[in-house]
Structure formats: C-alpha cells, structure tokens
Amino acid sequence: MILGRQIDEREDSLPQPARQTAKELLDGPILPTLLSLAWPNALGFSAGALVAIAETSYIGRLGIEALAAMALVFPLVMLTMSMAGAAMGGGVAAAIARALGAGDRDRAEDLATHALLIAIVFGLAFMLGMLVGGRRLLELLGGRGDVLEQATAYSRVYFGGAVLIWLVNILAGVLRGTGNMKLPSLLVINSAICQIILGRTLGLGLGPVPQFGMPGVATGLLIAGTTNIAAMCWYLFSGRGRIAPRLRGFRMQWALFADILKxxxxxxxxxxxxxxxxxxxxxxxxxxxxxxxxxxxxxxxxxxxxxxxxxxxxxxxxxxxxxxxxxxxxxxxxxxxxxxxxxxxxxxxxxxxxxxxxxxxxxxxxxxxxxxxxxxxxxxxxxxxxxxxxxxxxxxxxxxxxxxxxxxxxxxxxxxxxxxxxxxxxxxxxxxxxxxxxxxxxxxxxxxxxxxxxxxxxxxxxxxxxxxx
Incomplete structure (x- = not known):
C-alpha cells in the first residue's frame, strides 16, 4: 500500500497521458497491454528490415565488390546495433521502469542522464577500437583487395559516428522505459525513409550531388540517426515525456551506473x-x-x-x-x-x-x-x-x-x-x-x-x- 501511495503521489505531478501510461503498465490487463506496446515496435523493426533490402538494391549498383564489402562489414554493424539497442538499451529501459514502478521519478531521471553518459563512453570505445583496428579485423574476416578497401571506407565513416549510433539507441531505451513505444518506433520509420533516400543519393549520386560510394551510404545512415537524436532530445528535455534527463546539479552516482550496467x-x-x-x-x-x-x-x-x-x-x-x-x-x-x-x-x-x-x-x-x-x-x-x-x-x-x-x-x-x-x-x-x-x-x-x-x-x-x- 505504501508503494501504491508513492506511485500515486508521483504520478499526480505528471500530465494525464503519462499517468494513464503508468497505471496501464502496472494494472492493465496483461495481454491487451502487451499487444498495445508491441505493435509500434513491430512497425519500427519492419522498417529496419526494409532498409536492409533497399540498401542491398542500391549498393548492388555500385558493383559486386561493394556488395561483398557490405556483406563483410554488415555483421559488425548488426553487432553494434544489437549491443546498443537490444542489450544496453534494454538495460536502460528496465532500470528506468523499475524506478518508476517504485514511485521514484527523481531516480528515473538520474538514470536517464547516466544512460546518456554510458552511450557516449561506449560510442567512443567502439569508434576508437574500429578506427585503430577495424581494417585488421576486416582482413581477418576475409577481406581482400577492393572489397577490403570499400569495407574499410564504409566502416571508418560508420564507426566514426559510433557515438551517434549509441545515443539514438539509448535515448530510445529511455523512452521505452517509460512505456512510450510509439515515438521511438515512429522515429525508426522516419529514419528508415531518410536513410534510404540519403544513402541512395550520397552513395550513387543524384543531380549536383556527386557519387561518394560506400562512405556516402554510411553518411546517409548517420544523418538519419542524428535527426532522431534531435527529435528525442527535444521531446525529453521539453518536458513532454514522463521524465527528463537531469543536467542541472547533476552528479555521478556509481550505483546508478551499476543498475544499468549489471x-x-x-x-x-x-x-x-x-x-x-x-x-x-x-x-x-x-x-x-x-x-x-x-x-x-x-x-x-x-x-x-x-x-x-x-x-x-x-x-x-x-x-x-x-x-x-x-x-x-x-x-x-x-x-x-x-x-x-x-x-x-x-x-x-x-x-x-x-x-x-x-x-x-x-x-x-x-x-x-x-x-x-x-x-x-x-x-x-x-x-x-x-x-x-x-x-x-x-x-x-x-x-x-x-x-x-x-x-x-x-x-x-x-x-x-x-x-x-x-x-x-x-x-x-x-x-x-x-x-x-x-x-x-x-x-x-x-x-x-x-x-x-x-x-x-x-x-x-x-x-x-x-x-x-
């Protein structure tokens, strides 16, 4: 009962839609609530699959070496996305959800800030690791000749923006931890559209835009991700979400890092x-x-x-x-x-x-x-x-x-x-x-x-x- 009163008191300070979300997560019928949370994710993840198909199509126009280069680097890209999104992003969402379930909104906001720091640190680690040892790793995976050169060119751009990749996934995890599945999924769809258009334009060239090849394809992905970061930051820091990352008066707490990282x-x-x-x-x-x-x-x-x-x-x-x-x-x-x-x-x-x-x-x-x-x-x-x-x-x-x-x-x-x-x-x-x-x-x-x-x-x-x- 004490926990219930704490949650009610915390939720009273939130907008009506946010209070409804919290109550549905805790007291709503399980199957309907689960399905209402799942369908936006299904649309977003499906859009991601369509991007992979579209990329294969227009990269193929760059030649068989480009296709082979993408096949070589794609497992590393997917591994990065899985670690940032499904793994660490899931850890962020879970920690924030547990804090909100306990009625501790302040802790949830501090967790969101710590999550952003984690994204930056891990993003920098991936960036430095691949910029220093990426070419050697691609060689060990079988890259040779022009295929290796194109795979290396793509990976240098993509992993050069690894912080952006981690930020977009961690921010989505923050939103999902509050029960907001629709905005991250909507932004994934938006990103997919932008990525297909920009990747094709920068990769193959269009009108006055020259053909940048594989680096252009990677640049299109990063630009699309940056627009999503801007949109999610605006939504969170404007107070429209259930929580906002706490920047003023922020101090690092190792216990909060541990709550996410464990x-x-x-x-x-x-x-x-x-x-x-x-x-x-x-x-x-x-x-x-x-x-x-x-x-x-x-x-x-x-x-x-x-x-x-x-x-x-x-x-x-x-x-x-x-x-x-x-x-x-x-x-x-x-x-x-x-x-x-x-x-x-x-x-x-x-x-x-x-x-x-x-x-x-x-x-x-x-x-x-x-x-x-x-x-x-x-x-x-x-x-x-x-x-x-x-x-x-x-x-x-x-x-x-x-x-x-x-x-x-x-x-x-x-x-x-x-x-x-x-x-x-x-x-x-x-x-x-x-x-x-x-x-x-x-x-x-x-x-x-x-x-x-x-x-x-x-x-x-x-x-x-x-x-x-």
Whole structure:
C-alpha cells in the first residue's frame, strides 16, 4: 500500500497521458497491454528490415565488390546495433521502469542522464577500437583487395559516428522505459525513409550531388540517426515525456551506473554469442559447397525477419515487468513474462511452420538455382519449425532484462554455442551429411528455448516473492 501511495503521489505531478501510461503498465490487463506496446515496435523493426533490402538494391549498383564489402562489414554493424539497442538499451529501459514502478521519478531521471553518459563512453570505445583496428579485423574476416578497401571506407565513416549510433539507441531505451513505444518506433520509420533516400543519393549520386560510394551510404545512415537524436532530445528535455534527463546539479552516482550496467553489459554477451554461432555454422556448412551455404543464408534471413517480430513482444514486456518489479509485484511480472513467451512462441511458430510446410515461395525470393533450392527446402523443413523456440528464448531474454537479471538466458545462449561447436566438430569427424548439421541447428534451438525458460523459472525476481495481483 505504501508503494501504491508513492506511485500515486508521483504520478499526480505528471500530465494525464503519462499517468494513464503508468497505471496501464502496472494494472492493465496483461495481454491487451502487451499487444498495445508491441505493435509500434513491430512497425519500427519492419522498417529496419526494409532498409536492409533497399540498401542491398542500391549498393548492388555500385558493383559486386561493394556488395561483398557490405556483406563483410554488415555483421559488425548488426553487432553494434544489437549491443546498443537490444542489450544496453534494454538495460536502460528496465532500470528506468523499475524506478518508476517504485514511485521514484527523481531516480528515473538520474538514470536517464547516466544512460546518456554510458552511450557516449561506449560510442567512443567502439569508434576508437574500429578506427585503430577495424581494417585488421576486416582482413581477418576475409577481406581482400577492393572489397577490403570499400569495407574499410564504409566502416571508418560508420564507426566514426559510433557515438551517434549509441545515443539514438539509448535515448530510445529511455523512452521505452517509460512505456512510450510509439515515438521511438515512429522515429525508426522516419529514419528508415531518410536513410534510404540519403544513402541512395550520397552513395550513387543524384543531380549536383556527386557519387561518394560506400562512405556516402554510411553518411546517409548517420544523418538519419542524428535527426532522431534531435527529435528525442527535444521531446525529453521539453518536458513532454514522463521524465527528463537531469543536467542541472547533476552528479555521478556509481550505483546508478551499476543498475544499468549489471543488465546491459551481461546482455551484450547474447548478440556476441549469436554472432559467433553464425560464424561457426557458416564455416561448417561452407565445406558442403555453395548450395548448402546459400540454404543456410536463406534460413538466417527468415530467422532475422521472425526475430524482429519476437523482439517486438520482448521489448514491449520490459517496461511492464520493470514497473511491476519496482512496485514489488513480482507475481504480475512473472505472468507478463510467461504471457510474452507464449505469444511469441505461438506467433513465430505459426509463421515459421507455414514456411516449413510451403517453403518454395520464400526460397524463390532469393534464388532460382535448382541445387540451392533443394538444399534450402531441406533446411527450412528441418529447422524452421524450431524458430518458435527462438521466439520463446527472445521473450525470456527481454523479460529477464525487465526483472534486472539477464544472466540465466545469456548462459543458455552460452550452452547453445558450446553445443553447436562440439556437435559440429563431432559431425565433421564423422563425415556427416548436411542434413545432420541442419538437425544439429534445430536441436540447439530446442535447447536454447528450454534452458531460457528454466532460467526464468529458477531465477529469483524482486526483493522477495509476493502474491499481489
């Protein structure tokens, strides 16, 4: 009751829409509230996927070397975006939601300011690391000749603006922590449109604008991100949001850094491990030739599309769970987590199952080679039904972020990484067929989903268990 009065008193000082948002997060029906938070994210993440398709189209006009260069640097770009957005941004959203759930608006505002400092520090670290060692890293990934030169040119511009990349994702995390999903998603759509227009114009040239090639494409991305930073800063610092980062009289508090980093840093290991898994599998399957490797690539494209949908539900659950934990309502937080997992499992399972049953339309979007088509059909019929477990694991990962303890799902990903590495080594020693490797991938997804659920079930959430509804 004391927590409830504190929340009511804090919310009385906020505009009516903000009070409604806080009450809905804490007391609204779980499934409708989750869906209302998820659909803006789905639109925003879908726009991001369209950017990747559009970029592939106009970069292709720069030549096959440019396409190869983008393929070389793209995993590093995605890793950076995942760490800044899904991992650290999720940690920021969760910490702010827990503070608001406890009725401590001042702490939430101080957390927002500390989050901006984290964005700057991590952005500078990525910038310096890639400017100093980026070319060598691209060489280790297989870059040679003109492909290496173009990949290096792109990465120098992109990672030269790494602070901007981190700021735009952390600011979105601040807004999502307050339950505001619509503005970040609207800005992602706006950024996608700007990025496509600017990237194409600066990359290929248009009218008086000369062709800058790959650096132009990267510059378009950074300009689009800068407009989003300006819009979110205006919204937050103008007082239109539930909180505003506290600058006047600000002093650093290591406890607030720890509140964010204890989730964000650990969460960063999940996209890192996922990137390692993809590299291992690509290396193993490359031994069977182009057709099998192409089949894996087509499968991972489907996984990426479905992951964006799973992320939409997962990100939506973070403020709901964080507010509930902050208010001491652990039982509600767990109900939100299991509801999110069930929804992600059903939706991703239905979509992936449909592709597994009728894979040809999806495969035909990418390739018409007969041997690659056959390998892709085998891959999707073996692996696609298990993408539902990836959706479930994603929901558990984000739910754990909201609760402030993401170690369990990250360790589940570690087990999957070890399982694939050891299993792949064993199958290679037995000269196994591609079908055996496909089965290994499917089994690893089942392992990940199961262990993620076990981790959530066994991990203690909140200061103590409760039975509040």
């Amino acid at each position: 989730v964000g840093v650990v969460a960063c290991f999940s996209p890192l491990q996922n990137a390692l898994i993809n590299l291992i599998l690509a290396h193993l399957l490359a031994a069977f030739g182009t057709a099998t490797l192409a089949a894996y690539g087509i499968g991972t494209r489907l996984e990426y599309v479905l992951a964006t949908i799973a992320f939409s539900f997962g990100v939506g659950s973070v403020p709901m769970i964080g507010v509930a934990i902050g208010a001491g309502r652990t039982a509600r937080a767990r109900r939100v987590a299991w509801t999110t997992g069930l929804v992600a499992f059903i939706v991703i399972g239905a979509l992936a199952g449909a592709v597994a049953l009728v894979p040809d339309p999806w495969i035909s979007l990418f390739i018409d080679d007969a041997s690659a088509h056959a390998a892709s059909r085998q891959f999707l019929r073996t692996v696609a039904p298990f993408y539902a477990l990836i959706g479930l694991a994603s929901a558990m990962y984000f739910s754990s972020q909201g609760a402030g303890n993401v170690l369990g799902p990250v360790l589940a990903q570690t087990v999957r990484l070890i399982f694939i590495a050891l299993g792949g080594w064993y199958l290679m020693s037995k000269a196994a067929t591609p079908g055996s490797f496909f089965a290994l991938i499917a089994a690893s997804m089942m392992l990940l989903g199961t262990l993620s659920c076990v981790a959530v079930a066994l991990t203690r959430w909140g200061p103590k268990a409760d039975t509040k509804r």
